[in-house]
Amino acid sequence: MFGALGQALNETLHVVQKLSDWRARALEFEQEIQKAVIGQARVVRLVTICIFARGHVLIEGDVGVGKTTLLRAVSRALGGDFARVEGTVDMMPSDILYHTYLGEDGRPRVDPSELLRHAETLPVFFFNEINRARPQVHSLLLRLMAERSVSAFNRVHHFPYLNVFADRNMVEREETFELPAAARDRFFMEILMAAPDDEEARRRLVFDPAFHDTETLLERVSPGTLDYRETPAVARAIQTHVRSSEALERYVLNLWRALVDPSSAGVSLPDVDLDSLVKGGASPRGLAALVRAARVRAWLEGRDYLIPEDVRDVFIEVMAHRIFVDPIHALRSDDIVKRLCRAAFDATPVP
Amino acid sequence: MRMACVALMLAASLPAFAQETTVRIHSARPFGYFVGDLIHARIDVSVPADAVLSRASLPNPGPLSGSLDLRDVKLRETMENGARLWRLDLTYQNFYVALDARDIEVPGFDLSITTATGAQTIAVPAWRIGVSPLREIAPQKQEQASDYLRPDGSSAFVDEATPLNLAFGAGAAALLALALVARDRAWPPFQQRKARVFSALARQISTRRGADGGNLAVAIQSVHRALDQANGAILLSGDVPEFLRRHPEFELLRVDFERFFETSKRLFFGGESSEDDEAAEQLAQFVSRLARQERAG
Numbered sequence: 001m002f003g004a005l006g007q008a009l010n011e012t013l014h015v016v017q018k019l020s021d022w023r024a025r026a027l028e029f030e031q032e033i034q035k036a037v038i039g040q041a042r043v044v045r046l047v048t049i050c051i052f053a054r055g056h057v058l059i060e061g062d063v064g065v066g067k068t069t070l071l072r073a074v075s076r077a078l079g080g081d082f083a084r085v086e087g088t089v090d091m092m093p094s095d096i097l098y099h100t101y102l103g104e105d106g107r108p109r110v111d112p113s114e115l116l117r118h119a120e121t122l123p124v125f126f127f128n129e130i131n132r133a134r135p136q137v138h139s140l141l142l143r144l145m146a147e148r149s150v151s152a153f154n155r156v157h158h159f160p161y162l163n164v165f166a167d168r169n170m171v172e173r174e175e176t177f178e179l180p181a182a183a184r185d186r187f188f189m190e191i192l193m194a195a196p197d198d199e200e201a202r203r204r205l206v207f208d209p210a211f212h213d214t215e216t217l218l219e220r221v222s223p224g225t226l227d228y229r230e231t232p233a234v235a236r237a238i239q240t241h242v243r244s245s246e247a248l249e250r251y252v253l254n255l256w257r258a259l260v261d262p263s264s265a266g267v268s269l270p271d272v273d274l275d276s277l278v279k280g281g282a283s284p285r286g287l288a289a290l291v292r293a294a295r296v297r298a299w300l301e302g303r304d305y306l307i308p309e310d311v312r313d314v315f316i317e318v319m320a321h322r323i324f325v326d327p328i329h330a331l332r333s334d335d336i337v338k339r340l341c342r343a344a345f346d347a348t349p350v351p
Numbered sequence: 352m353r354m355a356c357v358a359l360m361l362a363a364s365l366p367a368f369a370q371e372t373t374v375r376i377h378s379a380r381p382f383g384y385f386v387g388d389l390i391h392a393r394i395d396v397s398v399p400a401d402a403v404l405s406r407a408s409l410p411n412p413g414p415l416s417g418s419l420d421l422r423d424v425k426l427r428e429t430m431e432n433g434a435r436l437w438r439l440d441l442t443y444q445n446f447y448v449a450l451d452a453r454d455i456e457v458p459g460f461d462l463s464i465t466t467a468t469g470a471q472t473i474a475v476p477a478w479r480i481g482v483s484p485l486r487e488i489a490p491q492k493q494e495q496a497s498d499y500l501r502p503d504g505s506s507a508f509v510d511e512a513t514p515l516n517l518a519f520g521a522g523a524a525a526l527l528a529l530a531l532v533a534r535d536r537a538w539p540p541f542q543q544r545k546a547r548v549f550s551a552l553a554r555q556i557s558t559r560r561g562a563d564g565g566n567l568a569v570a571i572q573s574v575h576r577a578l579d580q581a582n583g584a585i586l587l588s589g590d591v592p593e594f595l596r597r598h599p600e601f602e603l604l605r606v607d608f609e610r611f612f613e614t615s616k617r618l619f620f621g622g623e624s625s626e627d628d629e630a631a632e633q634l635a636q637f638v639s640r641l642a643r644q645e646r647a648g
């Protein structure tokens with residue numbers, strides 16, 4: 001009996017040591033990314049959380065703020081491949097899976113697309129302007145995200161290390177297809193990426209020639225700081241190792257109630273009728289994602305237990321895009337949902 | 352008043368009290384009273400020890416005749432040589448404007464008593480005093496009618512500045528005291544004053560500790576709720592710098608804040624035990640410091 005106990009203890013110690021090593025590498029990974037992407041420490045932290053929570057990311061940001069640079073830097077630091085597609089209104093699912101062209105002999109050829117070719121070694125897949133693509137494409141993407149597999153060439157291709165990063169065009173409304181609720185709910189986080197506030201970072205981005213050439217910029221990032229092939233195992237270890245106390249679990253459930261039924265939890269917003277505000281979302285999957293993200297944050301902060309700050313720090317990014325409000329508020333729903341989230345935090349006591 | 356002479360002495364003639372009941376009337380003097388003078392008289396009634404006086408039979412202050420008022424009646428009861436002694440101090444006022452020196456009668460009255468043998472009446476007899484005129488009957492002739500009059504006494508000048516100042520000062524002090532009390536109690540117009548949540552909490556925690564030793568987890572939760580109330584929203588450790596910026600009176604306690612949140616974090620989320628006397632003592636000190644800073648702020 002003591003032998004078994006000792007073995008279990010040894011395993012635990014081994015996991016603790018491994019997680020500690022990986023934490024150091026995760027912090028180093030963040031540092032590497034920030035060599036190429038400056039003034040975006042929070043975005044980098046959130047992306048790191050997504051990688052170790054194995055979650056797909058919706059990136060919202062203006063054009064030219066460095067989304068592609070960020071994702072290429074992430075891909076380089078993870079040591080894997082990088083694939084990117086541009087959403088267009090005439091894009092079909094086959095365009096993502098197949099590469100069609102005329103061969104030298106003049107005959108049509110169909111080869112695997114970049115996505116399929118790198119399936120086994122692809123940690124970062126960037127779908128630019130996802131809301132320009134049609135629902136058929138969204139549907140393919142949903143399967144890719146949910147199951148990390150697609151069917152092509154009459155067989156199933158697996159993407160064991162895949163993280164999807166999708167960007168929404170928030171400027172134009174013509175010829176766009178807003179993501180349906182189910183699609184948005186499958187994204188682990190929605191990260192807002194804006195131009196940095198820091199004056200010095202702004203100055204460097206504009207005047208420092210190093211930031212004008214993406215290729216040389218990316219060379220600053222040491223390749224393979226993390227091994228993307230190990231992230232699934234580390235992600236599992238984090239989720240089992242970081243504890244949640246009863247007080248914290250009660251807190252998260254109270255937060256959930258405050259979102260779904262704000263008036264009963266004493267939440268109020270000055271100019272909004274909360275009884276009819278929330279029409280959907282805040283799903284169990286969303287709350288599970290919240291706890292996953294909070295656990296990764298706790299681990300990155302060097303703790304083996306969750307605290308309310310972990311939950312709050314990732315809450316807007318994990319939850320806001322999953323909450324669907326009455327259509328009357330549709331045009332300003334982002335703002336209202338964020339206000340609702342903050343009000344829920346202000347009204348939910350802890351511990 | 353010292354009685355200078357004994358005017359009258361009456362031995363009651365009732366057979367049953369022949370040796371026991373006496374009425375003595377003393378007055379300062381039996382003559383020399385002018386109009387307006389007060390006449391003090393003492394009437395000693397000596398009765399058997401078991402006698403009870405009916406107080407309703409005492410004379411009532413008020414006019415006795417057209418020129419004599421009874422102003423005051425006082426009764427004292429003592430024991431003297433085994434007998435009961437009722438000592439009546441009567442004050443009369445004379446309004447008789449005498450034109451020559453003469454006697455006027457002070458009317459007598461009856462006292463009702465009850466003894467072992469039944470109800471009895473003791474008669475206090477009438478007695479006489481001499482009154483005198485203030486002036487001669489026919490004064491010397493004067494040229495002016497006003498010469499018959501005496502000039503009015505000059506009125507004293509009273510300086511009202513000092514009492515007025517004192518009154519204003521006292522009034523101002525009273526208003527200030529009222530304002531201080533109103534602020535302390537948050538009466539209008541001070542109802543907007545911030546509630547002293549930490550003072551109330553400090554009392555509550557010290558009471559609870561005294562009562563049952565206190566549960567650290569419950570105490571920490573109550574401190575959290577008080578901090579939430581002071582903050583206007585739920586306060587997490589990450590919000591402390593912003594809270595201190597908005598409430599600079601608590602800036603001195605930054606280290607205590609950090610220690611409190613660390614303790615709370617370890618207890619509620621890190622799974623540590625709550626049995627720690629030192630932590631409880633630190634918490635009580637933290638709350639009392641919060642209360643002190645709150646009052647100062």
